[in-house]
Amino acid sequence: MKHCNSIIDVGPQEVTEDFNGCIQDWLRARLNGTTVATRHASKKTVGVHVRWGDSAGQMRATMSFANINRILRDLRAEFGEDGLHIKIAMEQANSTVLEEQLELGSYELIDSPNPMNDLHSLGDSDYLLVGVSSFGALAHLLAPEGLTIYQNQGWSE
Numbered sequence: 001m002k003h004c005n006s007i008i009d010v011g012p013q014e015v016t017e018d019f020n021g022c023i024q025d026w027l028r029a030r031l032n033g034t035t036v037a038t039r040h041a042s043k044k045t046v047g048v049h050v051r052w053g054d055s056a057g058q059m060r061a062t063m064s065f066a067n068i069n070r071i072l073r074d075l076r077a078e079f080g081e082d083g084l085h086i087k088i089a090m091e092q093a094n095s096t097v098l099e100e101q102l103e104l105g106s107y108e109l110i111d112s113p114n115p116m117n118d119l120h121s122l123g124d125s126d127y128l129l130v131g132v133s134s135f136g137a138l139a140h141l142l143a144p145e146g147l148t149i150y151q152n153q154g155w156s157e
Contacts, residue, residue: 031116031119031138031142042083043079043082043083043084043085044075044079044083044084044085044126044127045084045085045086045087045124045125045126045127046072046075046084046085046086046087046125046126046127046128046129047087047089047110047121047122047123047124047125047127047128047129047139048063048068048086048087048088048089048102048128048129048130049062049089049090049122049128049129049130049131049133049135049136049139050062050088050089050090050097050098051090051091051131051133051135051136052090052091052092052093052094052097062131062133062151063129063130063131063149063150063151064151065101065102067129067151068102068129069102069103071127071129071149072084072086072102072103072104073103075127081105085108086104086105086106086107086108087107087108087109087110087121087122087125088102088104088107088108088109088110089110089111089118089121089122089135089139090109090110090111091111091115091118092111093109093111095109110122115135119135119138119139119142120142122135122136122139123138123139123140123141123142123143124143124144125139125143125146126146126147127146127147127148127149128140128143128146128147128148128149128150129149129150130148130149130150130151131150131151132150132151132152136150
């Protein structure tokens with residue numbers, strides 16, 4: 001791990017950011033992280049993590065649907081409907097929840113029997129929309145350069 005020192009007496013966000021910088025290269029090497037984007041060349045890819053498998057019926061550690069919809073509308077306004085490729089990572093996916101709650105249009109569902117494949121597929125995005133979950137954090141750490149937007153517990157709609 002590169003240049004990691006003990007971190008004493010700093011706020012939680014600073015600790016997280018410092019720690020991420022220390023482990024990102026190490027983690028990518030061990031989990032075969034994406035270093036060069038393999039995304040759709042003609043479209044911006046948006047990866048959305050909806051935590052469902054272990055919390056079905058409770059939207060914990062997931063960005064609110066209202067905020068996901070708001071960000072997707074903004075991205076569509078910028079890149080057009082045909083300029084986006086949306087990927088939803090949702091274990092034990094529930095299409096009714098997705099289609100009734102989210103303004104998705106066409107999307108790719110990421111829900112395979114292999115969580116590592118799902119993690120890599122989610123991370124290979126220009127934009128990541130995640131809640132405060134370890135799966136979303138790992139996708140961010142494995143991803144090539146892009147923008148990750150996450151919702152912590154205090155962010156209201």
